Amino acid sequence: xxxxxxxxxxxxxxxxxxxxxxxxxxxxxxxxxxxxxxxxxxxxxxxxxxxxxxxxxxxxxxxxxxxxxxxxxxxxxxxxxxxxxxxxxxxxxxxxxxxxxxxxxxxxxxxxxxxxxxxxxxxxxxxxxxxxxxxxxxxxxxxxxxxxxxxxxxxxxxxxxxxxxxxxxxxxxxxxxxxxxxxxxxxxxxxxxxxxxxxxxxxxxxxxxxxxxxxxxxxxxxxxxxxxxxxxxxxxxxxxxxxxxxxxxxxxxxxxxxxxxxxxxxxxxxxxxxxxxxxxxxxxxxxxxxxxxxxxxxxxxxxxxxxxxxxxxxxxxxxxxxxxxxxxxxxxxxxxxxxxxxxxxxxxxxxxxxxxxxxxxxxxxxxxxxxxxxxxxxxxxxxxxxxxxxxxxxxxxxxxxxxxxxxxxxxxxxxxxxxxxxxxxxxxxxxxxxxxxxxxxxxxxxxxxxxxxxxxxxxxxxxxxxxxxxxxxxxxxxxxx
Amino acid sequence: xxxxxxxxxxxxxxxxxxxxxxxxxxxxxxxxxxxxxxxxxxxxxxxxxxxxxxxxxxxxxxxxxxxxxxxxxxxxxxxxxxxxxxxxxxxxxxx
Numbered sequence: 001x002x003x004x005x006x007x008x009x010x011x012x013x014x015x016x017x018x019x020x021x022x023x024x025x026x027x028x029x030x031x032x033x034x035x036x037x038x039x040x041x042x043x044x045x046x047x048x049x050x051x052x053x054x055x056x057x058x059x060x061x062x063x064x065x066x067x068x069x070x071x072x073x074x075x076x077x078x079x080x081x082x083x084x085x086x087x088x089x090x091x092x093x094x095x096x097x098x099x100x101x102x103x104x105x106x107x108x109x110x111x112x113x114x115x116x117x118x119x120x121x122x123x124x125x126x127x128x129x130x131x132x133x134x135x136x137x138x139x140x141x142x143x144x145x146x147x148x149x150x151x152x153x154x155x156x157x158x159x160x161x162x163x164x165x166x167x168x169x170x171x172x173x174x175x176x177x178x179x180x181x182x183x184x185x186x187x188x189x190x191x192x193x194x195x196x197x198x199x200x201x202x203x204x205x206x207x208x209x210x211x212x213x214x215x216x217x218x219x220x221x222x223x224x225x226x227x228x229x230x231x232x233x234x235x236x237x238x239x240x241x242x243x244x245x246x247x248x249x250x251x252x253x254x255x256x257x258x259x260x261x262x263x264x265x266x267x268x269x270x271x272x273x274x275x276x277x278x279x280x281x282x283x284x285x286x287x288x289x290x291x292x293x294x295x296x297x298x299x300x301x302x303x304x305x306x307x308x309x310x311x312x313x314x315x316x317x318x319x320x321x322x323x324x325x326x327x328x329x330x331x332x333x334x335x336x337x338x339x340x341x342x343x344x345x346x347x348x349x350x351x352x353x354x355x356x357x358x359x360x361x362x363x364x365x366x367x368x369x370x371x372x373x374x375x376x377x378x379x380x381x382x383x384x385x386x387x388x389x390x391x392x393x394x395x396x397x398x399x400x401x402x403x404x405x406x407x408x409x410x411x412x413x414x415x416x417x418x419x420x421x422x423x424x425x426x427x428x429x430x431x432x433x434x435x436x437x438x439x440x441x442x443x444x445x446x447x448x449x450x451x452x453x454x455x456x457x458x459x460x461x462x463x464x465x466x467x468x469x470x471x472x473x474x475x476x477x478x479x480x481x
Numbered sequence: 482x483x484x485x486x487x488x489x490x491x492x493x494x495x496x497x498x499x500x501x502x503x504x505x506x507x508x509x510x511x512x513x514x515x516x517x518x519x520x521x522x523x524x525x526x527x528x529x530x531x532x533x534x535x536x537x538x539x540x541x542x543x544x545x546x547x548x549x550x551x552x553x554x555x556x557x558x559x560x561x562x563x564x565x566x567x568x569x570x571x572x573x574x575x576x
Contacts, residue, residue: 021547022548026550027549027550028550028552035567036566036567036568037557038552039552041550041552042552045557055546056543056545057545057546078534083496085497087571135574137574139566140568142572143570143571144571144574144575145565145566145568147567147568273495275495278534283535283539283540283541284534
């Protein structure tokens with residue numbers, strides 16, 4: 001969407017839940033969906049006298065992320081207490097990082113214009129912190145229930161610079177970040193379960209104005225679609241306010257997914273004063289060169305590098321490469337397929353990965369890893385397409401049969417008699433029959449109506465139950481008509 | 482540097498402390514004298530000195546990522562003013 005005369009400025013704060021076994025400062029489990037408060041220990045509950053002890057895995061994951069976005073890893077970082085009162089925060093403060101975060105000054109490149117151009121989005125910082133618990137408002141008489149299982153779950157909060165200029169760019173950045181943290185295996189990326197959530201800072205200013213407009217912060221964005229809708233709503237609201245002579249209030253707003261709109265949650269007057277100070281319970285954390293390089297050594301190939309490689313080695317268009325690398329398992333599936341078919345057939349492999357495979361996975365709501373058809377099995381089918389045993393169209397039917405649990409491609413083709421008819425004699429018989437049955441169309445064609453040719457092709461294919469080799473059908477029809 | 486009564490009231494609100502209006506001037510005076518002492522420290526030359534985050538000159542030890550706690554929910558909830566269905570109960574909060 002475009003807003004003539006206005007420039008939109010967006011920055012995102014993303015909470016990425018780290019995939020550790022235990023909490024950031026305690027040995028309680030982090031499993032999602034456990035019975036209420038079964039995973040909240042004395043440290044998570046903020047009992048007096050307890051001492052937080054930092055989880056090494058959480059630190060390593062944060063460093064991993066920092067390296068992947070080409071950021072600076074702080075040699076020395078410090079935890080701070082962020083104070084506010086809410087029932088799901090038992091200590092009255094959240095342990096977070098303030099002045100000295102573990103990761104600073106990175107960037108992420110997003111694709112725009114369908115993958116043709118890219119834009120660099122700067123990442124200001126990413127800091128480690130603990131999550132809060134959850135409040136449950138239904139099912140209790142005049143009370144709220146508090147479940148502290150999530151309290152103490154490790155997060156990194158990734159803060160972008162205000163470099164995003166549209167809701168579309170914000171979503172592209174968010175998807176890129178989502179894909180990256182899953183590649184790194186530091187987050188399961190499950191947005192429904194709250195493992196990846198986003199707050200959006202939005203402001204607008206007249207085109208050409210240097211100074212930033214007053215921004216609002218919108219919370220509660222837990223799907224890509226909500227992010228897009230909330231930002232678009234907020235842009236339009238702010239432009240309306242400004243164009244009618246008003247001014248935008250600096251405030252925190254809440255997105256209501258049912259109404260598709262944002263509303264005031266906290267005004268500036270009620271703005272939090274968090275009174276940060278270094279947490280005396282925790283010593284400074286040191287990430288020395290050896291520690292950082294031991295993590296650098298085990299980094300997987302990142303989506304950006306893989307995308308470049310797919311384009312260079314396999315000659316794939318940017319659009320295909322983007323779509324394939326978005327998910328690590330899909331990229332691996334594609335590579336296995338290419339390995340079986342040969343690099344020359346990479347485009348065919350890409351088409352099937354992004355076409356039939358993705359469609360079937362979506363239809364059955366499955367991850368790539370749970371695909372009913374393995375890369376080897378699909379390769380077996382595509383070999384039959386390459387050697388003209390079946391047409392691409394018939395191959396889709398074979399694929400559906402394989403997905404439904406039938407045998408390998410060759411058995412399905414054999415059992416169902418789907419083998420393409422390439423024998424000229426057999427095809428000729430069909431062609432003759434169609435011509436004999438359609439005197440009117442033959443008349444039309446011969447009097448110059450070229451479009452009728454498609455009718456003949458269709459009839460022959462129908463007669464052959466889709467099995468006639470289309471090239472041969474064309475050739476014979478042309479010569480006979 | 483000195484605090485006035487309004488600033489003390491604001492600080493007390495943030496910390497959810499109930500302070501009588503009559504006590505405000507007393508706290509203002511006492512807190513101001515602490516700040517004055519800090520002002521005195523500010524005059525020390527700290528050029529080239531790294532800010533200290535902790536009085537112990539040590540580095541944080543890290544623990545392995547392992548589940549070592551099996552919380553006894555019933556024992557913890559016996560200490561809470563109210564619990565129901567495994568949840569801790571608080572006066573209704575809705576944003």
